Structure formats: structure tokens, C-alpha cells
Amino acid sequence: MELIGADEQAAVVPAMGGLLGSVNESLGAPVAPVWEAAFRGVPRHAFLPETVWVGGELEECSRKSDPEGWLRHAYADTAVVTQVNDGKDVGAVGERWASCSASAPSVVFRMLDMLDLRAEHHVLEIGTGTGWNAALLAHRLGADRVTSVEVDPVLAARAEGSLRGVGLDPRVVCGDGAEGYADGGPYDRVIATCSVRAVPPAWIAQTRPGGVILVPWESPWLCYGLLRLTVDGYGGASGFFFPYSAFMLMRGQRTDLRIYRDVVRGSHVPLASVSLLSPWAVAGEDWAAQFAVGLQLPDVWRAWHDDPGVDGVARRLWAATTDAGSWAAVDWDGTVSDRFAVWEHGGRRLWREIEGAYAWWRGAGRPGPGRFGLTIAPDGTHVPWLDTPDRPVPAPVAAG
Known part of the structure; x- marks a missing residue:
């Protein structure tokens, strides 16, 4: 041209x-x-x-x-x-x-x-x-x-x-x-x-x-x-x-999921609790924390919802599994606060798993992406690890 x-x-x-x-x-x-x-x-x-x-x-x-x-x-x-x-x-x-x-x-x-x-x-x-x-x-x-x-x-x-x-x-x-x-x-x-x-x-x-x-x-x-x-x-x-770059996902691995279309239903009765973990800690500007959470929870996605139209809620972080079977919502009321309302539904306590993933990352010294690796076995199993292959990243465990 x-x-x-x-x-x-x-x-x-x-x-x-x-x-x-x-x-x-x-x-x-x-x-x-x-x-x-x-x-x-x-x-x-x-x-x-x-x-x-x-x-x-x-x-x-x-x-x-x-x-x-x-x-x-x-x-x-x-x-x-x-x-x-x-x-x-x-x-x-x-x-x-x-x-x-x-x-x-x-x-x-x-x-x-x-x-x-x-x-x-x-x-x-x-x-x-x-x-x-x-x-x-x-x-x-x-x-x-x-x-x-x-x-x-x-x-x-x-x-x-x-x-x-x-x-x-x-x-x-x-x-x-x-x-x-x-x-x-x-x-x-x-x-x-x-x-x-x-x-x-x-x-x-x-x-x-x-x-x-x-x-x-x-x-x-x-x-x-x-x-x-x-x-x-x-x-x-x-x-x-x-730790470089972000690319569009391969078309064959895309998932087209939306919270209100595919995940949350009016019949759901979520469990209510309170968390001291800020949603911005795991879904804000700290890419190292997000990367570590993603490795531990490879079937969990998230979406921010500004001004969700709920009394007392200025911003909400949604998290859900890719099979749409479990979800969590974490609410910020718009004030300076270290306590956040949590709503969870499904077979997994999803926000507690996220808390556990974040706690493990902090306990490991807040490693960046460059300290993580991945081994793929002949059967296709993907095993992420920290520093060396004999230190596998743990499976998600609900905190608390």
C-alpha cells in the first residue's frame, strides 16, 4: 500500500x-x-x-x-x-x-x-x-x-x-x-x-x-x-x-457473559457478610495482585458497576464464575470506609476465595508476574508456579 x-x-x-x-x-x-x-x-x-x-x-x-x-x-x-x-x-x-x-x-x-x-x-x-x-x-x-x-x-x-x-x-x-x-x-x-x-x-x-x-x-x-x-x-x-502487554483473546476461547443477562437472577437469595478487603485491592491498579488472583482463580471474572441504583451503594464490584454458577458482589457506600458489604450466591463462597487468593499473594511477598511460571503436562494440565516448578500456586481456598 x-x-x-x-x-x-x-x-x-x-x-x-x-x-x-x-x-x-x-x-x-x-x-x-x-x-x-x-x-x-x-x-x-x-x-x-x-x-x-x-x-x-x-x-x-x-x-x-x-x-x-x-x-x-x-x-x-x-x-x-x-x-x-x-x-x-x-x-x-x-x-x-x-x-x-x-x-x-x-x-x-x-x-x-x-x-x-x-x-x-x-x-x-x-x-x-x-x-x-x-x-x-x-x-x-x-x-x-x-x-x-x-x-x-x-x-x-x-x-x-x-x-x-x-x-x-x-x-x-x-x-x-x-x-x-x-x-x-x-x-x-x-x-x-x-x-x-x-x-x-x-x-x-x-x-x-x-x-x-x-x-x-x-x-x-x-x-x-x-x-x-x-x-x-x-x-x-x-x-x-x-509483565508486558495485553492482547485480544483468541476467538475460540472467548466467553460472552453479562452479570444481569447470564448470572444474577431475581430468585437468588444471597448470603450477606462484611469484608475488610477493599475491592480495589484486587481489581484496581495493582496489576501484580490481579495477575496472582487470576492464576489462582482461572474460572472467575469480574465487572465494575458504577452507581448501580441501589440505596447506599456508589460502586459495586461483581465477580462470577465462567459457568455462571456462583457470584459475589462487593459494595462501596461512597464514604471513607474500611468495611464493605458482601453478597454471595451459588455453590462457592466466591469473595472468600478471592480474599484467600489475595492473602496468599501478600504472604508470598507480593510477587510480580515475572516470578510466576507455568508447566503444561503431556495431558494438557496447566500448573502455575512461583519461582520454581516445585512451588505450585495453590488452588483457591475460601478465607475465614
């Missing part, structure tokens, strides 16, 4: 230089020469669609109507949403949600560096998206060593066109990324550009012993972090988490 007009074309080179400087600053070191060459050889703007969505409200930015703004977003070190609502038309007043994006370049190059690639490596990418990441890999390794899988046929076709536009032709497969692509394996490296809550077994099976799988991580409680696994050759893999 070429930019419209000579003025915009002339703006690309300085824009690329400014972005490279921002990436180097974010990473704390210059991008490796092979990746800088790839960065300059496959310009990011060549992989963005004519319309992108930006900001918290996902406002449209059109290349045609606002070429300067479009180019500015193309060369900012931020993620740019490139598809909403899985490509479905929701009309002018419909709710928009991001379904594909071009990741922040500093995150892209951090992940590429974490792959520790060698010239002879073959790479499987899960989630082609715009195709820019596949282009960088193909520039570095050669197109014949890169296979990329994209579930969305429209995105796959568009990415193929963008790749051809810069003279690259890696294999792009339209299919379910969870299945990988066995015909191109075994691979030395697998990299995902979507997050997962469980690593698909096909990725391990299609990776050579000693090979690396790098994937963004998500629990229903928190979407955050990267997981770098080394495949053991016996059907399993193990490795550490890293």
Missing part, C-alpha cells in the same frame, strides 16, 4: 525515524540491526486498512478524510484498532468493540527479540491480523520459513495483499489458530498475536523439542502478560511469565 500524495509520501521517512526512536526508548536499548532493517523494509502504514479506530471510544480515522491523522496513528508507538465487531456492520449507533488491532510497535519488537531467532529457524505465527508481524518475520528469515494462521478470511486475504505489496510471500493459512498448521511443522518457534487462557496442545505438538512458544496470556480476571514456554520433547512445556 502506498500513501496518497507526494506530501504524505515525504512524511513517511521522518515518521518512521520518530517511531524507531520511541521504540528504542521504550525498550531501553536500540532495536537489533536485523530488526531495524525489517522495520525499514516493511513500513507499518503499508499494513493498515483505509479506516482505523482510535481512542477509548473507538473513533473512526479515515485515510481518505484525515490522511495526516491516519499517518500519525500509523507511526505512533501505540496499538491501532483495525477491525471492530469481527467485521460486522453495527450501524452508526451500535456498540463497537475491538476485534483486531495492529499492536504497539515496541511490544512487537519486544516479542520478536524474546523469540531469540536464528537464521535457520521456521516460525509459526498464530493470528496474522494486518500481516505486519508476519512481514517482519519474513524479512528476517525469508518468506519460506514463516507460516501464519488467521481465523478471519477477510483479514487473511487483506494481509496476503499487503504482504505481496511489499514483495513478501509467507504462507498465510485461513483456519483455526488453535489447531496450528501441522503441514508446515515442526517449528522452531511459535508466536501468537492473540492471548489465550490455555495453550492449545497442537502448538506444543508442532514445536521441536527445545523450541519456544511465546504467547500473550489472559485469565478471566485480567488480560495481561506474556508466557514464554520451552517445549520439553515429551509432550509438555514449561516457562516463565513476563
Whole structure:
């Protein structure tokens, strides 16, 4: 894809230089020469669609109507949403949600560096998206060593066109990324550009012993972090988490749950109690606490409810299991208080489990994501651990 007009074309080179400087600053070191060459050889703007969505409200930015703004977003070190609502038309007043994006370049190059690639490596990418990441890999390794899988046929076709536009032709497969692509394996490296809550077994099976799988991580409680696994050759893999980035969840692992539609019923009679644990301690700005809670409670999600329309309640934190079988609500009355009303329903005392998870994390010294790891057994069992595999993260136990 070429930019419209000579003025915009002339703006690309300085824009690329400014972005490279921002990436180097974010990473704390210059991008490796092979990746800088790839960065300059496959310009990011060549992989963005004519319309992108930006900001918290996902406002449209059109290349045609606002070429300067479009180019500015193309060369900012931020993620740019490139598809909403899985490509479905929701009309002018419909709710928009991001379904594909071009990741922040500093995150892209951090992940590429974490792959520790060698010239002879073959790479499987899960989630082609715009195709820019596949282009960088193909520039570095050669197109014949890169296979990329994209579930969305429209995105796959568009990415193929963008790749051809810069003279690259890696294999792009339209299919379910969870299945990988066995015909191109075994691979030395697998990299995902979507997050997962469980690593698909096909990725391990299609990776050579000693090979690396790098994937963004998500629990229903928190979407955050990267997981770098080394495949053991016996059907399993193990490795550490890293505290970087958040990605959209793989489509096949999505859950579409809403509190009042799927969980809470008028017939429910919850148990009432009081908690000294602030809901902000586990669902506020402390990502380390949230990450630890999510590892211990992998089937629990949360949602904030501002001004829920209940007398004496200014804000409420909901927590619920992904099977919608148990829920908890924790209320703040809007005053300076260290006591919070708790309501729980279902077979589990969910808030007490959350209290227990938080207490364990505090007792362990408030570890950050980088101290946690994960081992995947040959049968697919996922076992998170702290510092070493012989220190498994405990199963949830209700506090008190």
C-alpha cells in the first residue's frame, strides 16, 4: 500500500525515524540491526486498512478524510484498532468493540527479540491480523520459513495483499489458530498475536523439542502478560511469565457473559457478610495482585458497576464464575470506609476465595508476574508456579 500524495509520501521517512526512536526508548536499548532493517523494509502504514479506530471510544480515522491523522496513528508507538465487531456492520449507533488491532510497535519488537531467532529457524505465527508481524518475520528469515494462521478470511486475504505489496510471500493459512498448521511443522518457534487462557496442545505438538512458544496470556480476571514456554520433547512445556502487554483473546476461547443477562437472577437469595478487603485491592491498579488472583482463580471474572441504583451503594464490584454458577458482589457506600458489604450466591463462597487468593499473594511477598511460571503436562494440565516448578500456586481456598 502506498500513501496518497507526494506530501504524505515525504512524511513517511521522518515518521518512521520518530517511531524507531520511541521504540528504542521504550525498550531501553536500540532495536537489533536485523530488526531495524525489517522495520525499514516493511513500513507499518503499508499494513493498515483505509479506516482505523482510535481512542477509548473507538473513533473512526479515515485515510481518505484525515490522511495526516491516519499517518500519525500509523507511526505512533501505540496499538491501532483495525477491525471492530469481527467485521460486522453495527450501524452508526451500535456498540463497537475491538476485534483486531495492529499492536504497539515496541511490544512487537519486544516479542520478536524474546523469540531469540536464528537464521535457520521456521516460525509459526498464530493470528496474522494486518500481516505486519508476519512481514517482519519474513524479512528476517525469508518468506519460506514463516507460516501464519488467521481465523478471519477477510483479514487473511487483506494481509496476503499487503504482504505481496511489499514483495513478501509467507504462507498465510485461513483456519483455526488453535489447531496450528501441522503441514508446515515442526517449528522452531511459535508466536501468537492473540492471548489465550490455555495453550492449545497442537502448538506444543508442532514445536521441536527445545523450541519456544511465546504467547500473550489472559485469565478471566485480567488480560495481561506474556508466557514464554520451552517445549520439553515429551509432550509438555514449561516457562516463565513476563509483565508486558495485553492482547485480544483468541476467538475460540472467548466467553460472552453479562452479570444481569447470564448470572444474577431475581430468585437468588444471597448470603450477606462484611469484608475488610477493599475491592480495589484486587481489581484496581495493582496489576501484580490481579495477575496472582487470576492464576489462582482461572474460572472467575469480574465487572465494575458504577452507581448501580441501589440505596447506599456508589460502586459495586461483581465477580462470577465462567459457568455462571456462583457470584459475589462487593459494595462501596461512597464514604471513607474500611468495611464493605458482601453478597454471595451459588455453590462457592466466591469473595472468600478471592480474599484467600489475595492473602496468599501478600504472604508470598507480593510477587510480580515475572516470578510466576507455568508447566503444561503431556495431558494438557496447566500448573502455575512461583519461582520454581516445585512451588505450585495453590488452588483457591475460601478465607475465614
